[in-house]
Amino acid sequence: MGDQRAPKIGVIGLVELLTLEPHGPDTFVAPVARYPWGGRLFGGQVVAQALRAAAATVDPSRAAHSLHSYFIRPGTIGEPVRFEVERLRDGRSFSTRQVVARQSAGAILNLSVSFQAAEDEADVQVATIPADVPGPDEPGALDWSWGSVLERRAVQHEGGLGYWIRLTDDLPDDPVVQTCALAFASDSAPSRPARALHPHATADLSDRGRFQGASLDHAVWFHRPTDAREWHWYDCRTHGLSGSRGLVTGDVLAADGTHVATIAQQVLIRLHQET
Secondary structure, eight states: OHHHHSOBBTTBOHHHHTOOEEOSTTEEEEOOOBBTTBSBOOHHHHHHHHHHHHHTTSOTTEEEEEEEEEEOSOOBTTSOEEEEEEEEEEOSSEEEEEEEEEETTEEEEEEEEEEEEOOOOOOOOOOOOOTTOOOTTSTTOEEOOBTTTEEEEEEEETTEEEEEEEEOSOOOSOHHHHHHHHHHHHTTSSHHHHHTTSTTOOSSGGGGGGEEEEEEEEEEEEOSOOOTTSOEEEEEEEEEEETTEEEEEEEEEETTSOEEEEEEEEEEEEEOOOO
16 A cells, blocks of 8 residues: 555656655655655665755755765655754854654664855866767667666776766756755666676676665765756776675766766675575
């Protein structure tokens, strides 16, 4: 019954998911969506909503520059999510917030996010899109999209596995919404590069049922403003497997080569035991 109360992603769009209802001081409630894999929430949704809740307590002149989150337990699509924001500090340049996302079973996410006032300082970029990467609509870019709000193209190239990703929702130009949208999309890239290292992995998605997988923690550093409705290249690198955990980091670049964010995620990759 609970699964049927949540509308499918696409029926409910990202803008609606990011529309939070105040429930007391620095407390917000957000709707949920049903995703193609069944009864668990998409971690990127909860991260994006937690970031939106934190931003609602900060002066609009300060933009998020980094977030760090821990996924505590799987969220259910059977009920809304409650976000409790703690104002840790408001300094002259930076504001720090902590957000706990809760459902009836308890906390499902803990997120820390830092905001910074704009500063006119040096702007230097190092990351670039590899020359051998085909564009999202060129041969060699495989359609691994899910739902109807996120398009994803997987590309195997000399440097590893990367993705072209964009959101297809009709998002406003609001920079806070755009940053939250990028946080939403960023959780759709990291798990596969780590899983591909496993001896029981295959070269396609047919091995997904062999593993118990979950995101353990997720971090994003926001470098420059961007439009999440446009294609972005997620250049992902895995750093090995140990103790059923894999670590992936990646640079996020707009199609014009602008380095807009860096991501890092540790994922659980546990082989299902035959009984």
